Amino acid sequence: xxxxxxxLSKNIKRSEIREILKWTRKPxxxxxxxxxxxxxxxxxxxxxxxxxxxxxxxxxxxxxxGQTQGEPEMIEAxxxxxxxxxxxxxxxxxCVVSSSQQGLDLLSMLMLDEGTPIIVEMPTYLGALxxxxxxxxxxxxxxxxxxxxxxxxxxxxxxKMEEKPKFIYTIPDFQNPTGxxxxxxxxxxxxxxxxxYDVPIVEDSPYRELRYVGETLPSIxxxxxxxxxxxxxxxxxxxxxxxxxxxxxxxxEIIEKFxxxxxxxxxxxxxxxxxxxxxxxxxxxxxxxxxxxxxxYEPKKDAMLESLKKFMPEGxxxxxxxxxxxxxxxxxxHIDTKEIFMTAIEHDVAYVIxxxxxxxxxxxxxxxxxxxxxxxxxxxxGVERLAxxxxxxx
Amino acid sequence: xxxxxxxLSKNIKRSEIREILKWTRKPxxxxxxxxxxxxxxxxxxxxxxxxxxxxxxxxxxxxxxGQTQGEPEMIEAxxxxxxxxxxxxxxxxxCVVSSSQQGLDLLSMLMLDEGTPIIVEMPTYLGALxxxxxxxxxxxxxxxxxxxxxxxxxxxxxxKMEEKPKFIYTIPDFQNPTGxxxxxxxxxxxxxxxxxYDVPIVEDSPYRELRYVGETLPSIxxxxxxxxxxxxxxxxxxxxxxxxxxxxxxxxEIIEKFxxxxxxxxxxxxxxxxxxxxxxxxxxxxxxxxxxxxxxYEPKKDAMLESLKKFMPEGxxxxxxxxxxxxxxxxxxHIDTKEIFMTAIEHDVAYVIxxxxxxxxxxxxxxxxxxxxxxxxxxxxGVERLAxxxxxxx
Numbered sequence: 056x057x058x059x060x061x062x063l064s065k066n067i068k069r070s071e072i073r074e075i076l077k078w079t080r081k082p083x084x085x086x087x088x089x090x091x092x093x094x095x096x097x098x099x100x101x102x103x104x105x106x107x108x109x110x111x112x113x114x115x116x117x118x119x120x121g122q123t124q125g126e127p128e129m130i131e132a133x134x135x136x137x138x139x140x141x142x143x144x145x146x147x148x149x150c151v152v153s154s155s156q157q158g159l160d161l162l163s164m165l166m167l168d169e170g171t172p173i174i175v176e177m178p179t180y181l182g183a184l185x186x187x188x189x190x191x192x193x194x195x196x197x198x199x200x201x202x203x204x205x206x207x208x209x210x211x212x213x214x215k216m217e218e219k220p221k222f223i224y225t226i227p228d229f230q231n232p233t234g235x236x237x238x239x240x241x242x243x244x245x246x247x248x249x250x251x252y253d254v255p256i257v258e259d260s261p262y263r264e265l266r267y268v269g270e271t272l273p274s275i276x277x278x279x280x281x282x283x284x285x286x287x288x289x290x291x292x293x294x295x296x297x298x299x300x301x302x303x304x305x306x307x308e309i310i311e312k313f314x315x316x317x318x319x320x321x322x323x324x325x326x327x328x329x330x331x332x333x334x335x336x337x338x339x340x341x342x343x344x345x346x347x348x349x350x351x352y353e354p355k356k357d358a359m360l361e362s363l364k365k366f367m368p369e370g371x372x373x374x375x376x377x378x379x380x381x382x383x384x385x386x387x388x389h390i391d392t393k394e395i396f397m398t399a400i401e402h403d404v405a406y407v408i409x410x411x412x413x414x415x416x417x418x419x420x421x422x423x424x425x426x427x428x429x430x431x432x433x434x435x436x437g438v439e440r441l442a443x444x445x446x447x448x449x
Numbered sequence: 450x451x452x453x454x455x456x457l458s459k460n461i462k463r464s465e466i467r468e469i470l471k472w473t474r475k476p477x478x479x480x481x482x483x484x485x486x487x488x489x490x491x492x493x494x495x496x497x498x499x500x501x502x503x504x505x506x507x508x509x510x511x512x513x514x515g516q517t518q519g520e521p522e523m524i525e526a527x528x529x530x531x532x533x534x535x536x537x538x539x540x541x542x543x544c545v546v547s548s549s550q551q552g553l554d555l556l557s558m559l560m561l562d563e564g565t566p567i568i569v570e571m572p573t574y575l576g577a578l579x580x581x582x583x584x585x586x587x588x589x590x591x592x593x594x595x596x597x598x599x600x601x602x603x604x605x606x607x608x609k610m611e612e613k614p615k616f617i618y619t620i621p622d623f624q625n626p627t628g629x630x631x632x633x634x635x636x637x638x639x640x641x642x643x644x645x646y647d648v649p650i651v652e653d654s655p656y657r658e659l660r661y662v663g664e665t666l667p668s669i670x671x672x673x674x675x676x677x678x679x680x681x682x683x684x685x686x687x688x689x690x691x692x693x694x695x696x697x698x699x700x701x702e703i704i705e706k707f708x709x710x711x712x713x714x715x716x717x718x719x720x721x722x723x724x725x726x727x728x729x730x731x732x733x734x735x736x737x738x739x740x741x742x743x744x745x746y747e748p749k750k751d752a753m754l755e756s757l758k759k760f761m762p763e764g765x766x767x768x769x770x771x772x773x774x775x776x777x778x779x780x781x782x783h784i785d786t787k788e789i790f791m792t793a794i795e796h797d798v799a800y801v802i803x804x805x806x807x808x809x810x811x812x813x814x815x816x817x818x819x820x821x822x823x824x825x826x827x828x829x830x831g832v833e834r835l836a837x838x839x840x841x842x843x
Binding site (some may be wrong): 094099107297 | 451452453454455456458461462463464467483484486488490493494496497500501504505508509510511512513517543545547548550551553554558559560561562576579580583584615644647649672685689690691692693701706709710711712714715716717718719720721777
């Protein structure tokens with residue numbers, strides 16, 4: 056029997072990173088791999104209690120089919136949660152989704168055809184590249200510096216493009232993979248450039264709540280007055296990923312389109328999970344969770360920066376994030392982090408190779424380090440091992 | 450600002466049924482509308498207890514990212530659950546999905562391009578039509594009789610098709626919307642015809658466990674020895690929909706493809722929900738739930754059949770399901786169930802119009818009645834109201 060497949064399915068490749076992360080299960084190995092939250096932070100007892108309460112008081116809702124846009128109680132809780140971080144959104148600006156990856160999936164379905172031009176940061180989130188490239192789109196990458204996407208290069212690129220891109224995709228806060236934050240000036244410039252060329256902005260914002268240093272910057276959504284921006288949010292990084300709970304924020308007409316698409320994709324996000332999280336937020340527990348996460352991750356970030364400074368040889372550069380989970384390392388150009396990956400495994404340390412975060416495969420000398428999951432001590436030891444390995448190669 | 454959208458998104462229409470179901474919120478109205486399980490059946494206390502246990506013993510897994518194919522514990526539980534109903538599947542034959550609607554979504558992505566020919570039953574499940582027609586495919590409908598899809602017509606259709614269809618989509622047990630079950634002979638014929646023309650079968654099987662009369666028939670998956678069949682399963686109908694939990698059963702090579710696709714769609718189905726349900730199954734509670742559901746729904750089905758017989762005027766025909774949640778009514782041909790829908794609402798009763806279940810919009814004189822949610826008394830009263838309304842029109 057010969058099954059035959061769609062054109063779209065031929066564009067999808069198994070994630071290279073998922074493949075090599077298999078090696079990180081080696082006993083004794085310290086992994087700076089996946090962007091996993093520290094499971095010591097999971098509020099197990101609280102979630103069990105809230106689940107019992109939700110089932111007792113509204114179990115008939117929690118286990119029944121829900122509305123595609125999301126449970127009303129959840130949408131209201133999300134609006135409240137955002138307002139705590141300076142983001143104003145009305146009920147009709149929100150659609151609950153089953154993880155922000157589903158947000159990327161729906162966005163791709165809504166906007167992308169084969170050959171559609173879009174603009175992304177270089178490097179950028181792998182899962183977004185995966186969702187976009189499924190449609191065999193035409194991606195243009197804009198380089199970044201320590202203040203985020205380079206606006207001079209964005210303007211120049213847009214001025215030269217023959218076909219207007221469908222959107223500009225950015226992760227302004229503690230970007231995955233670099234950890235870099237876009238400055239307020241750049242955010243304003245981005246909005247001005249997007250308006251000038253009439254191109255919507257997609258603001259992917261999973262880490263925004265996790266700032267350890269300095270003041271929270273206004274989101275692009277907020278700076279633009281909620282116009283011309285689609286914001287993707289999730290609780291996977293600030294609370295726990297096992298609930299798969301995200302949401303999209305956009306103008307009402309765009310949310311309506313997402314809702315219709317979502318009907319054909321999964322009808323609705325689990326009411327069960329939505330009501331549990333809605334109550335978690337309403338009881339003020341989300342704020343406490345975020346405070347606890349910040350307290351947990353800040354020393355880990357500091358430990359990684361200190362260890363890099365202490366152990367890494369000259370010629371190695373890294374970013375200095377103010378929040379989030381990641382840090383970006385550049386080795387001297389002649390070193391290919393994929394080629395030396397197994398050597399790192401022999402040294403009992405793992406990272407994520409940088410090239411797959413580039414739409415065009417460049418960045419072979421780069422790597423992403425995540426500091427959220429290992430302990431401070433492991434971070435210290437792991438960076439020492441990594442530095443030893445790098446020195447042995449240089 | 451002018452957003453611009455994909456070609457695919459233009460093929461998606463808001464569900465006509467969801468629109469008219471809004472009217473069913475009228476106080477005092479009896480609805481035979483959505484296929485909702487009876488919420489009195491929801492095992493609230495048991496789920497709260499299992500959730501507490503799961504969080505206590507493996508909360509670090511339940512709230513963390515999981516494997517895309519599914520949590521190993523859940524996959525094993527699903528294989529066990531299926532074996533209880535005569536379906537043999539190995540670990541690598543299963544991929545957990547976030548509702549069987551996601552199964553349809555992934556199937557569409559994997560197999561369909563614009564213009565792809567596929568074969569469906571006539572009528573068939575609306576959510577499948579919605580997922581398939583997103584890709585602007587070329588659907589051919591095969592009429593049914595009381596034994597399911599007409600195999601003579603299927604053979605004839607396939608012999609004349611210039612391009613081989615990508616699959617034959619069927620719901621063999623207590624079909625949505627008709628309630629009809631495909632006989633064993635037909636299932637065998639279907640497999641023979643599918644093999645003759647080298648076309649895979651998609652067996653959508655949400656109601657299989659809910660048989661009230663007679664013996665469970667072997668699934669197409671089982672009869673074919675697991676070859677050339679993709680089976681879609683869900684707990685939304687036999688347990689509760691609020692968890693959004695389904696699974697795909699297929700040959701290992703096909704499952705691998707679904708897993709890669711699912712990565713870009715939502716990374717993984719909530720580990721939280723999977724571990725709760727895995728434990729529910731392992732404790733033998735699923736079997737009890739199904740027994741309770743059968744005990745609840747059988748008298749409702751009988752009440753509906755009795756009331757139809759008692760109240761409906763001559764010229765009205767209906768199916769006699771042996772399980773599931775639905776029953777199919779045909780009015781005299783000159784009556785359009787969409788046109789008289791608001792008259793039904795005036796009579797304080799609602800149904801689902803039949804035309805949207807046909808890929809080509811035929812079936813204007815048909816309606817679907819669901820007996821799972823209303824009480825026996827409401828079913829009696831509702832059918833009486835419906836019959837009165839039909840009589841007033843005839």
